[in-house]
Amino acid sequence: MLEITDLNVYHGSSRTLKDFSLALNAGEVLCLLGRNGAGKTTALKSIMGLLPAQSGSIRLEGRELTSLRPYEVPKQGIGYVPQGRRLFSELTVQENLDIGLMTRKTGRDVLENALKLFPRLRERLGQVSGTLSGGEQQMLATARALCIDPSVILLDEPTEGLMPSMIATIRDVVLQLRDQGKAILLVEQRVDAVLSVADRVCFVENGKAHPALPVAALRDDPSLLERYVGVS
Numbered sequence: 001m002l003e004i005t006d007l008n009v010y011h012g013s014s015r016t017l018k019d020f021s022l023a024l025n026a027g028e029v030l031c032l033l034g035r036n037g038a039g040k041t042t043a044l045k046s047i048m049g050l051l052p053a054q055s056g057s058i059r060l061e062g063r064e065l066t067s068l069r070p071y072e073v074p075k076q077g078i079g080y081v082p083q084g085r086r087l088f089s090e091l092t093v094q095e096n097l098d099i100g101l102m103t104r105k106t107g108r109d110v111l112e113n114a115l116k117l118f119p120r121l122r123e124r125l126g127q128v129s130g131t132l133s134g135g136e137q138q139m140l141a142t143a144r145a146l147c148i149d150p151s152v153i154l155l156d157e158p159t160e161g162l163m164p165s166m167i168a169t170i171r172d173v174v175l176q177l178r179d180q181g182k183a184i185l186l187v188e189q190r191v192d193a194v195l196s197v198a199d200r201v202c203f204v205e206n207g208k209a210h211p212a213l214p215v216a217a218l219r220d221d222p223s224l225l226e227r228y229v230g231v232s
């Protein structure tokens with residue numbers, strides 16, 4: 001569904017992604033794991049066209065994305081939930097969701113599906129989003145991405161700073177979306193969260209992606225985590 005091949009991305013003169021390659025399938029959760037600064041967020045931003053590719057390709061069902069402007073990428077059906085959520089904090093919950101709906105001119109049924117996953121947001125449609133709790137803001141950022149009716153969803157550390165019950169809610173939603181056939185690329189630092197949600201994991205090390213492994217490989221060989229993430 002989404003195929004990244006030999007992608008090279010620079011920040012100034014430093015090469016942040018080095019011949020970075022991975023393939024993401026429909027109906028799976030692929031988790032990017034790696035140390036701080038390994039290049040995980042850079043990979044997601046590059047997919048969204050927020051950082052230009054020096055070389056390499058990013059294809060969604062065969063269509064090349066690297067030549068698109070950033071505003072054109074979500075229109076292809078890629079939803080992005082950035083680290084830190086990046087809501088329009090002065091706008092209400094409804095207005096944030098409307099921005100998602102406008103992106104691809106999706107219908108109210110798409111909004112209904114998103115609100116079904118997050119009933120708590122339905123109760124707060126008129127609330128200014130900057131006044132939501134951290135967990136509710138994460139729900140809103142996810143629901144806004146779902147309002148474009150994406151086939152691919154990129155989530156950057158969605159459980160960061162959340163309490164356990166909220167982490168469980170996000171995990172359940174990710175699994176439901178996977179079961180609906182969405183392709184999900186997840187950056188996640190919490191090993192327990194990775195083990196409970198991922199189908200495959202891909203270690204990112206110094207800007208390079210190692211070949212993806214089934215998540216069972218982490219259980220079978222815990223030394224992988226120590227080697228690539230620095231936890232045991």
Ligand SMILES: Nc1ncnc2c1ncn2[C@@H]1O[C@H](COP(=O)(O)OP(=O)(O)OP(=O)(O)O)[C@@H](O)[C@H]1O
Nearest residue numbers: 011012016034035036037038039040041042043204
């Ligand atoms: N705007 C920027 N200007 C210069 N260098 C940057 C910029 N953004 C990121 N980098 C560098 O690119 C490298 C990869 O950063 P990136 O944020 O992709 O890492 P990450 O794997 O997501 O890390 P973390 O787990 O800490 O979020 C780091 O060395 C970082 O310092």
